[in-house]
């Protein structure tokens with residue numbers, strides 16, 4: 001079976017005066033569809049750079065990212081934006097909800113981007129907010145929610161379009177250990193529900209048992225850890 005994501009000889013180099021920072025140094029790996037992948041590694045090792053390339057947020061110096069047979073390097077700016085919008089759900093550490101919109105409206109905003117309208121939009125928002133355990137809190141503004149609840153709205157926003165790929169960069173940074181683990185378990189559950197592949201960056205060793213596969217980055221190089 002074809003891999004969902006293929007990364008081939010991926011390089012990202014930054015020139016800083018005389019020195020070259022190899023944020024990604026010839027990274028090659030493949031990921032099966034619907035799997036749950038964790039990427040660990042020290043600060044500055046290239047984790048965010050890698051997931052940003054796969055998410056179409058940034059472009060490599062050289063190498064290929066192929067998602068469902070589609071070569072991202074061949075896409076122009078507009079098509080890359082399209083790819084990101086339709087295909088990828090992002091969950092970041094700083095959840096950046098729109099403060100003047102309710103939980104429901106924050107989720108609707110994301111679903112609208114992929115063309116969902118009218119009655120369907122409302123249904124989708126209710127559906128997604130109940131999937132993340134926020135039934136009854138649809139009308140709450142971010143300021144009325146706890147950190148963990150806001151993170152769940154952010155997850156709801158990421159899954160509102162039922163993305164094939166969910167990219168999660170340090171989602172538990174501001175959460176206590178138990179809330180963080182519940183959050184990751186929730187990401188896993190909703191990804192199973194929608195058949196999404198998840199690539200998650202985390203420093204938290206205690207989460208590794210939730211992953212199908214674990215990779216470690218150091219100095220721009222990626223290796224798989226055998227669990």
Ligand SMILES: Nc1ncnc2c1ncn2[C@@H]1O[C@H](COP(=O)(O)OP(=O)(O)OP(=O)(O)O)[C@@H](O)[C@H]1O
Pocket residue numbers: 014016021022023041042043044045046047048049050
């Ligand atoms: N725009 C840039 N210009 C120059 N260097 C950059 C740029 N973006 C990232 N880097 C460098 O690339 C390397 C990898 O950065 P990256 O953000 O991917 O690390 P990370 O593993 O996500 O770290 P953290 O755990 O701290 O988030 C770092 O050395 C960083 O300083």
Ligand SMILES: [Mg+2]
Pocket residue numbers: 047048049169
């Ligand atoms: Mg990072």
